[in-house]
Amino acid sequence: MNKKKILLVVCDGMSDRPVREFGDKTPLQVARTPAMDAIARSGVSGMMDVIAPGIIPGSDTAHLALFGYDPYKVYTGRGPIEAAGAGIEMAKGDVAFRCNFATVDSDMRVIDRRAGRIRDGTSDLAKALTGMRIDDVEMVFKEGSEHRGVLVMKGPGLDQRVSEIDPHVEGPLLESRPLVPEAAKTASALNEFARRSHEMLEKHPVNESRRAEGLPPANIVLPRGAGSVGELDSLEERFGIRGAGIAGVTLIKGICRLVGMDVVDVPGATGGLDTDYLEKAKAALRSLETHDLVFVNVKSSDVAGHDGDFRLKVQVIESIDGMLGTILKDLHEDVIVAITADHSTPVTVRDHSADPVPVAISGGGGRVDGVREFDEISAAAGSLGRIRGMDLLPILLGMANRSRKFGA
Amino acid sequence: MNKKKILLVVCDGMSDRPVREFGDKTPLQVARTPAMDAIARSGVSGMMDVIAPGIIPGSDTAHLALFGYDPYKVYTGRGPIEAAGAGIEMAKGDVAFRCNFATVDSDMRVIDRRAGRIRDGTSDLAKALTGMRIDDVEMVFKEGSEHRGVLVMKGPGLDQRVSEIDPHVEGPLLESRPLVPEAAKTASALNEFARRSHEMLEKHPVNESRRAEGLPPANIVLPRGAGSVGELDSLEERFGIRGAGIAGVTLIKGICRLVGMDVVDVPGATGGLDTDYLEKAKAALRSLETHDLVFVNVKSSDVAGHDGDFRLKVQVIESIDGMLGTILKDLHEDVIVAITADHSTPVTVRDHSADPVPVAISGGGGRVDGVREFDEISAAAGSLGRIRGMDLLPILLGMANRSRKFGA
Numbered sequence: 001m002n003k004k005k006i007l008l009v010v011c012d013g014m015s016d017r018p019v020r021e022f023g024d025k026t027p028l029q030v031a032r033t034p035a036m037d038a039i040a041r042s043g044v045s046g047m048m049d050v051i052a053p054g055i056i057p058g059s060d061t062a063h064l065a066l067f068g069y070d071p072y073k074v075y076t077g078r079g080p081i082e083a084a085g086a087g088i089e090m091a092k093g094d095v096a097f098r099c100n101f102a103t104v105d106s107d108m109r110v111i112d113r114r115a116g117r118i119r120d121g122t123s124d125l126a127k128a129l130t131g132m133r134i135d136d137v138e139m140v141f142k143e144g145s146e147h148r149g150v151l152v153m154k155g156p157g158l159d160q161r162v163s164e165i166d167p168h169v170e171g172p173l174l175e176s177r178p179l180v181p182e183a184a185k186t187a188s189a190l191n192e193f194a195r196r197s198h199e200m201l202e203k204h205p206v207n208e209s210r211r212a213e214g215l216p217p218a219n220i221v222l223p224r225g226a227g228s229v230g231e232l233d234s235l236e237e238r239f240g241i242r243g244a245g246i247a248g249v250t251l252i253k254g255i256c257r258l259v260g261m262d263v264v265d266v267p268g269a270t271g272g273l274d275t276d277y278l279e280k281a282k283a284a285l286r287s288l289e290t291h292d293l294v295f296v297n298v299k300s301s302d303v304a305g306h307d308g309d310f311r312l313k314v315q316v317i318e319s320i321d322g323m324l325g326t327i328l329k330d331l332h333e334d335v336i337v338a339i340t341a342d343h344s345t346p347v348t349v350r351d352h353s354a355d356p357v358p359v360a361i362s363g364g365g366g367r368v369d370g371v372r373e374f375d376e377i378s379a380a381a382g383s384l385g386r387i388r389g390m391d392l393l394p395i396l397l398g399m400a401n402r403s404r405k406f407g408a
Numbered sequence: 409m410n411k412k413k414i415l416l417v418v419c420d421g422m423s424d425r426p427v428r429e430f431g432d433k434t435p436l437q438v439a440r441t442p443a444m445d446a447i448a449r450s451g452v453s454g455m456m457d458v459i460a461p462g463i464i465p466g467s468d469t470a471h472l473a474l475f476g477y478d479p480y481k482v483y484t485g486r487g488p489i490e491a492a493g494a495g496i497e498m499a500k501g502d503v504a505f506r507c508n509f510a511t512v513d514s515d516m517r518v519i520d521r522r523a524g525r526i527r528d529g530t531s532d533l534a535k536a537l538t539g540m541r542i543d544d545v546e547m548v549f550k551e552g553s554e555h556r557g558v559l560v561m562k563g564p565g566l567d568q569r570v571s572e573i574d575p576h577v578e579g580p581l582l583e584s585r586p587l588v589p590e591a592a593k594t595a596s597a598l599n600e601f602a603r604r605s606h607e608m609l610e611k612h613p614v615n616e617s618r619r620a621e622g623l624p625p626a627n628i629v630l631p632r633g634a635g636s637v638g639e640l641d642s643l644e645e646r647f648g649i650r651g652a653g654i655a656g657v658t659l660i661k662g663i664c665r666l667v668g669m670d671v672v673d674v675p676g677a678t679g680g681l682d683t684d685y686l687e688k689a690k691a692a693l694r695s696l697e698t699h700d701l702v703f704v705n706v707k708s709s710d711v712a713g714h715d716g717d718f719r720l721k722v723q724v725i726e727s728i729d730g731m732l733g734t735i736l737k738d739l740h741e742d743v744i745v746a747i748t749a750d751h752s753t754p755v756t757v758r759d760h761s762a763d764p765v766p767v768a769i770s771g772g773g774g775r776v777d778g779v780r781e782f783d784e785i786s787a788a789a790g791s792l793g794r795i796r797g798m799d800l801l802p803i804l805l806g807m808a809n810r811s812r813k814f815g816a
Contacts, residue, residue, distance in 0.1 A: 017773055017774060017775060018773070018774075018775060018776060019773075020773070024776065026775075046793075047791065047793060051814055052799070052802070053795060053799035053802050053803045053806070054799065054801070054802020054803045054804075054805055054806040054811055055802065055806075055811060055812075055814050056806065056811045056812065056813040056814065057813070057814060057815060058813055058814060058815020058816040059815065059816060060815045060816045061814050061815030061816075062815065071814065071815065075814075075815065078815075078816050081816075251816060348773060349809065351813075352813055353806065353809070353811075354802070354803070354805075354806025354807075354811045355774075355775070355806065355807070376775055376791075377775060377776070377777055377778075377791060380452075380777060380790070380791030380792075380793065381778075381789070381791070385793050385794065386454075386792070386793030386794065386795065
């Protein structure tokens with residue numbers, strides 16, 4: 001049987017709850033979504049607990065599950081995911097931290113945890129810091145968006161179980177302590193890194209200019225969210241597939257890299273409301289020529305959910321549907337297409353919720369049930385039933401004739 | 409987002425199978441249940457394997473699962489649950505037994521395992537036994553209903569893996585043996601307890617009177633169902649919620665106490681067919697003012713199932729529905745209400761069965777599917793799909809905005 005290709009479109013936070021003022025309907029029920037409905041109508045639908053019933057997924061853990069990984073086994077803090085997103089290659093034993101550029105006074109008290117939300121000059125500051133050596137540990141540092149950055153410690157005998165130096169409020173800098181004896185070296189390197197980062201940044205030209213402009217200097221780096229990467233076999237090792245990931249957001253790109261996908265850079269894919277849907281559609285079609293699995297994340301639906309804006313969410317969903325329509329128009333009928341969300345972000349909650357998400361899969365000569373629309377209520381009547389996020393990719397691989405037989 | 413309260417109503421053994429003589433309908437299909445139907449109509453329905461598909465739940469294991477605990481990990485014999493029900497505080501390492509007062513002859517042969525179903529005087533007999541010390545082990549004993557009692561051994565080095573002394577038929581008393589070497593001390597204490605209980609009860613005034621009346625003396629205690637309590641974090645520790653439990657039956661009260669619920673004493677809640685439904689409804693509404701989760705168990709539906717009486721079961725279900733209607737009338741619309749059963753007790757089986765049970769959840773601005781009636785067939789078309797008992801409380805907590813996020 002010929003192996004088929006798979007297109008997985010994840011609309012971040014699209015799933016929702018009914019809202020009384022809009023006829024007790026969800027944004028997805030109200031939105032005109034001919035492309036999503038076409039997938040539902042020509043395939044199978046169901047509901048999905050992305051992590052497990054009653055668990056509120058983060059976007060990071062959710063995507064790990066959607067790629068077939070058990071997030072409870074893989075996930076050890078956000079640092080490694082941010083590091084992967086920033087393009088820092090992590091090896092086993094490395095410890096990664098999310099960082100803020102911050103401002104401390106002369107008594108080493110944190111007076112602004114975001115250094116006045118500094119945007120310009122962080123790449124110069126990062127260049128000054130990266131490559132620092134503390135004994136046999138190398139510090140790899142890279143700036144992120146705005147005041148953010150990533151620190152990866154590389155060297156023997158490191159351990160992520162250390163307490164934080166970031167006080168998380170204004171106040172004196174904390175001393176990192178090992179939470180287990182094996183982490184003593186890491187805690188001490190972390191304290192030394194903070195001390196030296198202050199020394200190097202205090203007189204840095206970027207900060208001299210900031211002071212001249214009356215802006216708080218970015219004169220220290222505050223690492224947090226320590227984590228190391230567990231044994232993570234790539235998608236290719238686990239399932240024999242080559243994946244391509246299309247996403248605007250650093251966090252999601254990071255997860256794509258962690259599982260060994262090629263991250264496709266799409267001009268204009270911002271992760272915001274202004275993302276270029278047409279470019280994403282083109283990139284998806286192009287990537288299907290070279291890869292077995294193409295994954296597309298669209299973040300704007302989540303943004304609208306966090307804003308609590310029902311009308312905006314409807315509008316965003318219709319834009320995403322337009323992107324999907326563009327893809328479907330030129331898609332080979334043998335490609336398995338799946339549409340879903342990584343979690344619910346109800347406009348009434350303005351945050352992630354544990355409500356299960358709808359999922360629809362069509363193409364490749366698979367089964368067809370009676371569901372005719374794609375939304376949180378219609379999908380529940382579908383023949384997929386109620387599945388777990390971790391089961392989605394195996395189901396898609398099965399439909400794509402890419403599963404392995406267990407037994408004789 | 410505001411946290412909502414949860415009301416969980418469990419109708420013991422209500423779920424059933426169709427019966428030919430009643431038009432191939434179940435008691436729940438035949439009964440008029442406007443309140444249960446209202447919950448189904450305004451929320452989501454589904455089917456639930458309380459333990460797992462094909463497993464027949466006991467009421468004890470079922471309730472542990474419904475409270476989010478894995479009964480396979482928690483459950484180590486019925487003794488600890490009876491002990492909790494009788495109000496005996498159990499500590500880690502304690503071993504508890506269910507007991508019968510019984511009658512032995514002079515050769516220590518059991519001639520009546522229930523001592524003529526003794527009802528009066530057992531509290532005096534229990535007082536004579538409790539506090540007994542065997543080496544460094546303290547025996548806490550409390551009478552139960554009729555001929556029943558509970559024994560808790562407290563002391564160092566105990567282990568529940570011992571063979572029973574209760575022959576379970578008339579015949580010679582058995583010698584308890586350790587089933588693992590670690591249980592040698594417990595087995596020897598158990599044998600000594602039986603010997604001394606005979607010594608102390610043989611001449612007890614209660615038994616002198618019984619003999620005078622021609623009744624068999626309750627001249628020995630037969631412990632069985634040894635168990636110890638594993639590490640059991642309370643609902644508050646696990647989910648951050650304060651629970652209140654309303655139940656007539658000792659066993660269910662015991663489970664409520666085990667998981668750290670406050671047990672609400674309701675005058676007239678008997679656990680039998682004569683239970684006072686109105687008082688239970690009032691207690692539920694009152695408890696919702698002070699607690700996050702209010703759990704109500706109604707036992708009468710199970711009693712009717714065990715009796716194999718279809719008409720009685722219909723009548724009992726309609727009484728329970730009346731109780732529910734009283735609650736719904738005064739319930740805040742923000743409360744999440746769930747109605748379900750802990751297992752099926754089909755009138756054609758007259759015992760528990762493995763058939764999954766219907767469940768319906770409404771309130772709190774959650775989703776609404778197309779199910780319009782609450783019964784074993786209608787619920788299966790609902791958007792909840794087929795869930796496990798252990799997932800119910802996490803799902804309710806998610807709908808109540810009380811779940812925790814896993815990830816970023």
